Amino acid sequence: MSGDSILSVDRLSMRFGGIIAVNDLTFSAERCKITALIGPNGAGKTTVFNCITGFYKPTSGTMRLAHDAGAQIQLERLNDFRISKLAKVARTFQNIRLFPGMTALENLMVAQHNALMRASGLTFLGLIGAPSWRSAEKRAIDLARLWLDRIGLIDRADDAAGNLPYGDQRRLEIARAMCTEPALLCLDEPAAGLNARESAGLSELLLSIRADHGASILLIEHDMSVVMEISDHVVVMDYGVKIAEGTPQDIRDDPKVIAAYLGADEEEAIAVMESGT
């Protein structure tokens, strides 16, 4: 991996008491590419995500984020909301975390909080209705409208997010993350619970996000059709360690990966593969 990497994770470990959830993990995600993190349940994928997005403090290891401008940010030194605010890393959640009692549009407006806070002069300019605030608000609504249009929810902009169908909520969460204008977008199982048609739509959306916005995407996914279709690079984890990485094609044929997924020995997996071909 000598390319232009946006995120370099180096020897990341995370322990919870005696349990080692992530052990000495090293990988990198390239700029403007889609990197998939896969592995069986309990492999530690979400823990890696939580470390990258600041919800956990890693036990050891470093995570370096390289912005376009060349700024390098050590993610493990930032905490909590600062990762999103300063490092521009946005994320979605495995179990959707929208603001259910707020409309789709409001959800996208909340995502632009930091930019709008600055525009509203820390609320004071906004309170007196300054023209600069009004134009900033209009721009924010336009950005939200753009994203609602892209995910096909423009007609439901004024409906409560909690009332939207499941697939729409998934897409809205991605749009909300994109409204923070992130350098790196982390998606935790975006296709979970989607039917085949919705999954295909999601793949399309992610590819277009990469193409049009030059966004770098890191995703966890179980739906192999999505992973194989859209990822440029795949990292496979099992029991907290990296067992393989490479292009989707490499991974598909890797006996270690198949063994991990089938829960079988490596020899057995090879036997299965050979009998299959």
Place this chain on the structure above:
Amino acid sequence: MTAPAPGPTPLSRAPGIAFIFKKALISALVALVLFSLMIGIRTEAGPTGQLIYWTRFGDLAAMVATVFGGSIAVELLRQWWGPVGTVRIVPPAVQSTLAVARRAIAPVLLIFTFLVPVIFYDQRYILDLGILVLTYVMLGWGLNVVVGLAGLLDLGYVAFYAVGAYSYALLATNFGLSFWVCLPLAGILAALWGVMLGFPVLRLRGDYLAIVTLAFGEIIRLVIINWQSLTGGPNGVSGIPRPTLFGIPLTPGDDGLAARLGIEFSPTHRIVFLFYLILALALLTNWVTIRLRRLPIGRAWEALREDEVACRALGINITTTKLTAFATGAMFGGFAGAFFATRQGFISPESFTFQESALVLAIVVLGGMGSQLGVALAALTMIGGFELFRGLDQYRMLVFGVAMVVLMIWRPRGLIGHRAPTVFLRHSHAISSDLVKEGHG
């Protein structure tokens, strides 16, 4: 059954007479066990300390019979009404009338409030009651920012009310500052206390937060009682200056307002002035809150109530967001406190007990958390209703309590439970209360 039964078959849900009687019998039995000692036997200590008791089986029988009859009546009513979950089809004409009424209620209430001093000029009691209701409307709107919008349960709101009241009282009596100088100072001081309370409690959520805020309210009161040299302790502060109309006192003297306007002095002038003063303060609170809801900070408060983890993922600083909610709510409490001090002319720690916090919180919850109109209606119901039941003297609390219980069964999410969006592309639909979270910290 003679029930008018449009729609689903009434037979399927009519459990029959046997069921109703069985249920009534069980209720009567429970009542018998409960009341046999409470009502059936009356005990008293005699003159020499011995136990005297006598039986009141007649009363007991009457009570049990009431429960039996009541149970049958309730069951019949329930059958007539049908299952709770059914959607009742309201004729479109009635629906549109209701919609118009709903939209008109706020302006009508506002206009009526403006006219109250004109209509009831001679009735001091009504004016005083109006001032009281408006004070609670303002307190409710202030607490609504913390509880309704940010979803932080604050049981010690009265502390900020006390800080505001004492700020004005002490600044005015010691330094002779006027009400209009002290009003912002009282708000700022209360907001400062809000931030001071906010810092230690930020990590707490739900029940723990409620307990700490409750303790904070008590601490403020105890400090006021015990810091005798500053606050006068339990004796309170008296001789607090009355407000002036920008320097013109409302007194019978030559420099008073009445003399300057060349009209005859009447003590009612001051009451009317106070009425419009609290109305202006309450409307300021309302205006600022409505404005704040449409600003990023207000949306962040509501987002915080909906999902704290998602807020963090979006780069929202939870600490400052919570602190601003506390400070804003506290500031309005401080304004209301300063008004209270100038209206009473005398304050003591007794005015700032937990009872007040509970009352204001009840107003917010009853009104529908987050709804400005709901809070105003709830304050009117709670304070005005309480006065309405004054004729019932000793049963007042009982009737009031029953009314509250019935109201909460009928409207579990408050009088106005739905949420109005802060921004919309095409139409602003109200959001059903089922989707809106109450917050848990």
